[in-house]
Amino acid sequence: MTKVFDAAWHVWVADNLARGCDKSELRDILFKEGFSQEQVDKAIAPQHFLNPYKKKDIPKQELADRYDGADYNALANLPIVVQEHPQITPFKNDLIQLFVWDDFLSAQECEKMLAIIGDNLRPSTVTQFNGDDAFRTSSTCDLSFLDDPFIKEIDEKLAKAIGINPSFSEGIQAQRYQVGQEFKAHTDYFEPHTNEYLQFAQRQGQRTWTFMIYLQDTPKGGGTKFVDLRHTFYPKAGQAVLWNNLDENGYPNPYTLHHGMPVEEGEKIIITKWFRAKGQGEMFS
Structure with a gap:
């Protein structure tokens, strides 16, 4: 069963990012807590970067x-x-x-x-x-x-x-x-x-x-x-x-x-x- 990434964890991530903490260290902590790759990406990566290889129909x-x-x-x-x-x-x-x-x-x-x-x-x-x-x-x-x-x-x-x-x-x-x-x-x-x-x-x-x-x-x-x-x-x-x-x-x-x-x-x-x-x-x- 996937662990729930609740509001408290979102606040924790936001606070640490605001303090300038190393993103790689935050990711390691979240992985150790049992969160999935997708959950960690959504919490830390900018929204438009979540799927960098998604096809985009751009002229x-x-x-x-x-x-x-x-x-x-x-x-x-x-x-x-x-x-x-x-x-x-x-x-x-x-x-x-x-x-x-x-x-x-x-x-x-x-x-x-x-x-x-x-x-x-x-x-x-x-x-x-x-x-x-x-x-x-x-x-x-x-x-x-x-x-x-x-x-x-x-x-x-x-x-x-x-x-x-x-x-x-x-x-x-x-x-x-x-x-x-x-x-x-x-x-x-x-x-x-x-x-x-x-x-x-x-x-x-x-x-x-x-x-x-x-x-x-x-x-x-x-x-x-x-x-x-x-x-x-x-x-x-x-x-x-x-x-x-x-x-x-x-x-x-x-x-x-x-x-x-x-x-x-x-x-x-x-x-x-x-x-x-x-x-x-x-x-x-």
Whole structure:
């Protein structure tokens, strides 16, 4: 029998959200209390995000006018999505387009990238400060700012693998997480109708796909936890995890909410490339 989500629980959720509590922690508490995925979604997620993959009959011109003119349906049907690949495993959940690509980078490529990253780190930042100084505590390496042909080669390899023109992307970036460091639950897309969107999406548009690669194994902790899917990927050298941050109509998909979990032993080092809705020339290569 499903537990009743009564008025008292709704008040509890509202109060904690108003206080700025971490949504992922609230979700974990509600799941432990025995509430279903649907009940938790209705309590925490905005109403128009409850079913991000629901088909919407929106005229193509209206989509072009409202959402940067990108072909979001094509972005949701890339070759990696519709074609079988022996090293690519789709995550079996209709709420998200997410794939795992084993051995995307070789051991030699990982080692070479690790050597470059080690000397070029700075404290990581967030697009909009939420008042939590411990929200993101990793270090970042702006790989695309370095004049290195190997970095350019890897950057192009990611774009070619996903089939999107590099012009429709950001340059690759690296993050290092040492013991205790994390990136609390967040989404990669820019929240529409906010200052964040105005500041970061005006030139290149919304973020579409995320392409993340683990450069080494992490002995303990450091997983990438997709909060609403209740699944965690643990760092494995050379493995890529990639996902579409939007649905087929260009709406942000809240089920992409993920938490870079604290490292408990060793360290986690990843490289990430974000693709965008705007660029030069044809989007698909």
